[in-house]
Amino acid sequence: MAEEAIGVEHLEKVYPGGVRAVQGISFSVGSGELFGFLGPNGAGKTTTISMLTTLLRPTSGRALVAGIDVATRPREVRSRIGLVFQDSTADGELTGRENMELAAGLFGMSLREARAQIDDLLASMDLADAADRRVKGYSGGMKRRLELAVAVVHTPQILFLDEPTIGLDPQGRAGFWEYIQRLRKEKQVTIFMTTHYLDEVENLCERVAIIDHGKIVAMGTNDALKERVGGDEVEVRLAAGAPDLTGELTAVDGAREVTRDGSVYHVKTPRGETLVPSLVKACDRAGVAVEGIRVLRPSLDRVFLGLTGRAYREEGYDEGRASSSSAFTPRRGG
Amino acid sequence: MLQGLGALLRRRFVRWTRAPTWIVAGLLTPLLYLLLFGQAFDLGKLVPANPLAQAGLRSAIQGAPDYFSYFALGMVGMVAVTSALFSGTGVIFDKQLGILQRTIATPVRRSTIFLSELLFYSFLVVLPILIVLGLSLVFAHVPGLVGLSVTEHVGWLGALEVLVAILVLSIAFTSLFLSFGFLLSRPESYFGVVNLLNLPLLFTSNALFPKGTSPGWLQSITAYNPISLAVNVMRETFFGTAYYPYPSYIYLFGLLGWALALSGLALLLASRALRVK
Ligand SMILES: Nc1ncnc2c1ncn2[C@@H]1O[C@H](COP(=O)(O)OP(=O)(O)OP(=O)(O)O)[C@@H](O)[C@H]1O
Ligand SMILES: [Mg+2]
Numbered sequence: 205m206a207e208e209a210i211g212v213e214h215l216e217k218v219y220p221g222g223v224r225a226v227q228g229i230s231f232s233v234g235s236g237e238l239f240g241f242l243g244p245n246g247a248g249k250t251t252t253i254s255m256l257t258t259l260l261r262p263t264s265g266r267a268l269v270a271g272i273d274v275a276t277r278p279r280e281v282r283s284r285i286g287l288v289f290q291d292s293t294a295d296g297e298l299t300g301r302e303n304m305e306l307a308a309g310l311f312g313m314s315l316r317e318a319r320a321q322i323d324d325l326l327a328s329m330d331l332a333d334a335a336d337r338r339v340k341g342y343s344g345g346m347k348r349r350l351e352l353a354v355a356v357v358h359t360p361q362i363l364f365l366d367e368p369t370i371g372l373d374p375q376g377r378a379g380f381w382e383y384i385q386r387l388r389k390e391k392q393v394t395i396f397m398t399t400h401y402l403d404e405v406e407n408l409c410e411r412v413a414i415i416d417h418g419k420i421v422a423m424g425t426n427d428a429l430k431e432r433v434g435g436d437e438v439e440v441r442l443a444a445g446a447p448d449l450t451g452e453l454t455a456v457d458g459a460r461e462v463t464r465d466g467s468v469y470h471v472k473t474p475r476g477e478t479l480v481p482s483l484v485k486a487c488d489r490a491g492v493a494v495e496g497i498r499v500l501r502p503s504l505d506r507v508f509l510g511l512t513g514r515a516y517r518e519e520g521y522d523e524g525r526a527s528s529s530s531a532f533t534p535r536r537g538g
Numbered sequence: 539m540l541q542g543l544g545a546l547l548r549r550r551f552v553r554w555t556r557a558p559t560w561i562v563a564g565l566l567t568p569l570l571y572l573l574l575f576g577q578a579f580d581l582g583k584l585v586p587a588n589p590l591a592q593a594g595l596r597s598a599i600q601g602a603p604d605y606f607s608y609f610a611l612g613m614v615g616m617v618a619v620t621s622a623l624f625s626g627t628g629v630i631f632d633k634q635l636g637i638l639q640r641t642i643a644t645p646v647r648r649s650t651i652f653l654s655e656l657l658f659y660s661f662l663v664v665l666p667i668l669i670v671l672g673l674s675l676v677f678a679h680v681p682g683l684v685g686l687s688v689t690e691h692v693g694w695l696g697a698l699e700v701l702v703a704i705l706v707l708s709i710a711f712t713s714l715f716l717s718f719g720f721l722l723s724r725p726e727s728y729f730g731v732v733n734l735l736n737l738p739l740l741f742t743s744n745a746l747f748p749k750g751t752s753p754g755w756l757q758s759i760t761a762y763n764p765i766s767l768a769v770n771v772m773r774e775t776f777f778g779t780a781y782y783p784y785p786s787y788i789y790l791f792g793l794l795g796w797a798l799a800l801s802g803l804a805l806l807l808a809s810r811a812l813r814v815k
Contacts, residue, residue: 220815257643261814278814283645293640297553309545310644338556 208271209235209362209394210256215265217251225251227418228265233396233411235361238388240409241398242508248418249398250290253366256396257287270361283311286360286393290367292347296340300331300350303339304357311358318357325353328390329383345376352383356391363387365397369404377401381408402503414508421511429507435460436476440483441496442467452490456482476501542646546654550628554662564662568617568670572610572677577684598748601777603687610674610686611772612745614704615765617666619739622711623732625659626719629811630728642812652808655716656709656801663708671704688776696775703790706797707768713800720807745769767793 210233217226226248233239243249254260256267258278267274270284294303301322308318326335329349334342339350348368355363365384369377381404387393399405405412406426413423422429442449444467453469454462458479461472473479476499487494554560582605585595595605602608632638641651671686678685690696715732722728740746742756743765752760760766767789774786 258814259639259643279645282643287640287643289636289640291636293636295549295553295635295637297556298549302549302552306545306549307644309541309548310641310646312541312645314541 207235208268209233209237210239210396211266211268212256213266215252215255215267216263217248217255217260218263225418226255229415229418229420230265231413231420231423233394235394236388236392237411238384238395238409239397240405240412241396241415242400242402242405242412243398243415244400247415249415250366251418252415253364253396253398257285257364258282283358284361286355286358286363288348288351288355288363288365288368290370292351294339294347294350294354297338299336299338300326300342300346300353301335303350304354307354307357313358321357321359325357328386329353344371345379348372348376348380349383352380352387356387356393359391360393362394362396365395367398367400369399369401377404384408402505402508406503414511416508416512422507430502431474432507432510435472435474436502437500438471438473438476438479438483439496439498439500440469440471440487440494442469442487443493443495446492447490449487449490449492452486453483456486458482542644542650543654546641546646546651547658550654550658554658564621565666565669567620568613568666569673571613571616572670572673575609575613577606597781600748600773600781601689602773603689603777604684606674606684607686607688607777608748608773609746610670611769611776612743613670613674614667614772615707615743615745615769616740617670618663618704618707618711618765618768619736621663621666622659622708622715623736624662625655625712625715626717626722626728626732627725628655628659629716629719630722630725633723634725638812642814648809648812649805651812652716652805655719655808656712656804659716660705660708660712663712664704667704667708686776690776690778692775699786699790700772700775703768703771703793706790706793707764710764710793710797710800713797713804717800717804717807720804720811739763739765743769762792764793764796767796 210231212232213230214228215226215230216224216228218224229248229252241249241252251260255262256269256274258274258281262275269281272280272284274281294300295306298306304322304325305315305318308315308322313321323332326332329352331346331349331353334346339347342350352368369380372380384395385408388395397409409426411423411425412429414421414429422432424432440453446467448464449469450462450464453459453471456471456479458473458475459471460474463470471479471483480497480499484494484497582595585591596602599605599608602611629638632641642648674686675688676685677683678687692700714735718728718731722731742759743763744760745765770782770789771786771793774782774789779785
């Protein structure tokens with residue numbers, strides 16, 4: 205890993221009322237990484253991000269952002285980071301460009317020095333045409349993109365995003381992430397993001413931490429986390445009326461557990477793709493035609509359930525990269 | 539630091555210029571006061587024309603040549619309060635919209651945030667005051683209208699003293715209401731408090747009613763009211779020192795004390811509100 209962008213040790217926040225929102229978490233984010241911070245409502249995501257962005261004082265523990273202690277040198281941290289809040293905070297009475305000029309001024313840039321940068325950013329967020337219109341007339345997606353452009357006008361080293369895509373439709377979300385990827389490529393920023401959306405984390409983040417009740421319950425790469433909960437599942441669909449092949453499929457090397465539902469079989473396995481040829485061969489040998497076959501990766505839902513005993517949503521498996529994009533309400537029990 | 543202050547002030551002024559209703563209403567208010575209140579009642583008419591009674595009136599209105607001239611300068615104090623009532627609204631709504639939080643997340647100094655609010659809203663107080671003053675001076679030369687007649691020779695120094703008094707009064711009241719903007723977080727609470735303060739501030743001053751119409755205990759409060767202090771500076775400069783126990787700079791210093799205390803309070807509440815918890 206390259207140098208450390210964020211380093212957190214035993215960070216804790218107890219609110220005045222006594223709520224222990226964050227209970228001694230530790231993690232580190234490498235420079236240039238896209239790090240996902242995932243957890244249900246009230247898990248402590250916003251509290252954590254507020255401490256890292258100097259908007260909230262940690263009760264105990266230490267956080268270094270860009271190598272600087274957030275508690276003792278907050279102004280220096282502020283000039284090196286960008287922040288996209290969950291809610292839009294642009295001034296609706298100002299135009300997009302004026303909002304960006306305001307932000308540039310607050311970061312100590314002169315208008316002359318900021319002008320080219322602002323034009324560039326507005327163009328790359330596809331806001332050039334709307335730049336001189338008042339923000340109150342922007343669509344939700346445009347507002348989010350402006351928020352992003354505002355957050356990076358001073359070229360921060362680290363960008364914090366707190367549930368940045370909430371309220372956007374799936375298309376808007378996909379678009380938003382395209383801009384994020386573009387920013388990463390163009391400006392090499394480190395990104396720390398929180399989200400409820402499992403699919404966003406699965407598809408975008410290199411590493412993920414899962415937080416629940418103020419504690420980190422798991423952390424690692426997507427694949428490593430999935431591995432921990434038991435790998436993939438292969439769905440084999442046979443012609444209707446085919447004989448029972450449970451025995452044959454169970455005998456395939458690498459298959460762990462087979463369940464049958466009519467002519468559809470679910471085979472659990474550590475690595476789905478490599479099992480597909482053997483499963484097809486087994487069916488051939490039994491003289492039964494395979495009508496369809498697909499690999500289901502365990503979603504972070506399943507990971508979450510496995511780690512916390514609570515479900516994020518009903519179904520345990522996602523269809524590969526397909527994205528069901530509802531926000532989730534945690535259920536007790538699971 | 540200057541970039542930050544400039545950016546914050548620019549935002550306030552741009553918002554202001556985009557709200558014509560705000561501008562027109564703000565500037566129309568003093569005009570209406572002058573035309574309706576001022577032209578409509580003349581206490582002088584209630585007093586018999588004999589020399590003794592007229593001398594009594596002259597003393598009551600502290601040397602002003604007529605009630606309107608007396609009243610016009612009182613109006614400066616009234617306009618200062620009614621215009622300053624809005625000083626905390628910027629902060630209150632920025633809190634509600636999360637804009638304040640976004641500002642705090644930047645390296646701009648907290649004192650710069652405070653200063654930008656103080657400067658912008660003081661401007662919104664000074665502007666209508668100058669309009670009231672300018673118009674009443676002009677009215678004196680318009681046939682058919684009563685106006686502010688200046689009976690003393692006002693030199694450069696006198697004019698400067700009046701301008702300083704206006705500026706300091708504006709800063710004092712802007713700071714007062716700005717304090718509530720930083721202290722409170724809901725518009726409802728803010729307007730409740732503002733409403734509560736508005737009339738008492740005005741009625742415990744000598745802005746509208748001649749000295750001697752109120753009971754003794756109220757008169758001693760009146761003497762220290764910042765509106766009274768500012769109004770005294772102006773009346774003494776325009777109408778002569780005969781009816782005042784102290785020279786005008788004494789009142790000006792008193793006013794300055796108020797401005798320092800109130801802006802100190804506002805700064806304190808601002809730094810409390812902008813502090814990381
Ligand atoms: N200002 C506050 N005072 C007291 N308790 C608070 C405060 N802010 C948050 N909390 C509590 O701290 C806990 C964590 O809240 P936080 O906002 O960090 O969660 P979150 O993970 O961001 O949730 P969400 O997904 O709903 O945004 C919750 O129990 C919440 O009620
Ligand atoms: Mg949150």
